[in-house]
Amino acid sequence: MTTWIISDLHLSAQRPAVTQAFLHWLQAEVTQAEALYILGDFVEVWVGDDVLEDAEHGAEFRPVVDALSRLSASGVKLYFMHGNRDFLIGAQFAQACGLQLLADPTMIQCGAKRILLSHGDALCTDDLAYQQFRSQVRSTQWQQAFLAQSLAARIAFAGQARSQSTQNKAMQPVAIMDVNPAAVLQLMREHDYPEVLLHGHTHRPDVHTLTVDGHACQRWVLGDWHDTAVVCRLNDKAMELVTLPLLA
Known part of the structure; x- marks a missing residue:
């Protein structure tokens, strides 16, 4: 059976066409699949699972949560790995969607092929400022303090952080x-030379051939959901990047 792997949808109320494209794709392609892996940045920003309980801010996510819940109930296995936008997704969201949270990285097996899954942001080590920020916000202490704030305060902070991030990116090589x-x-050495490392985050879909200490390996990169979406489809016989047109 088919397994799908996706990342970097950046779902938000400001991009409703992407949400509709995702929901359409779930119904058209994924209902007959064995599994769906989401490798982070599923949403543009996530400030805590209690967003789902808020009448105003939770409404935009309800169709997606309901669709994933139905998919899970039908027997499709759903997995989620945190990205740099949605690292605060937790047990409440996972339960509502019927999905399993994964560590980054996680190894999966497809036939004889070992595939190491990652969001990819931890590999961008040249961006020192981001790596410092990542270390801070992934700490239990920071997350507990942040989630203790009011939802309004967290949403305001996220908006400011997003604006600052956009400015920083514009100035970075x-x-x-x-x-x-x-x-x-x-990373590939640490995980005993998997045949494939597959990640998202960089929005640069491609397949790179590597030789790591004499081992033939590949690095597959997923695309973001913008004008098109580049996702991975795999089964016991084949693995390929597939370009999905997004609905207008």
Whole structure:
């Protein structure tokens, strides 16, 4: 059976066409699949699972949560890995959708092929400021303090952080925001040279061939959901990147 792997949808109320494209794709393609893996940045911003209980801010996510819940109930296995936009997704969201949270990275097996899954942001080690920020916000202490604030305060903070991030990116050389080759090699060594490392985050879909300490490996990169979406489809016999047209 087919397994799908996606990332970087950046779902938000400001981009309703992407949400509709995702819901349409679930119904058209994924209902007959064995599994769906979401490798982070599923939503543009997530400030805590209690968003689902808020009448105003939770409404935009309800169709997606309901669709994933139905998919899970039908027997499709759903998995989610945190990205840099949605690292606060927790047990409440996972239960509502019927999905399992995964550590980053996670190894899966497809036939004889071992595939190491990651969001990819931890590999962008040249961006020192981001890595410092990532270390801070992934800490239990920071997350507990942040989630203790009111929902309004968290939403305001997220808006300011997003604006600052946009400004910082505009000033950064493009290469700094891509993965660091040495970090990729080190990750593959640590996990005993998987045949494939598959990640998102960089929005640069491609297949890269590598030789790591004499081992033939590949790095597959998923695309974001913007004008098109580049996702991975795999089964016991084949693995491929597939381009999905998004609904207008």
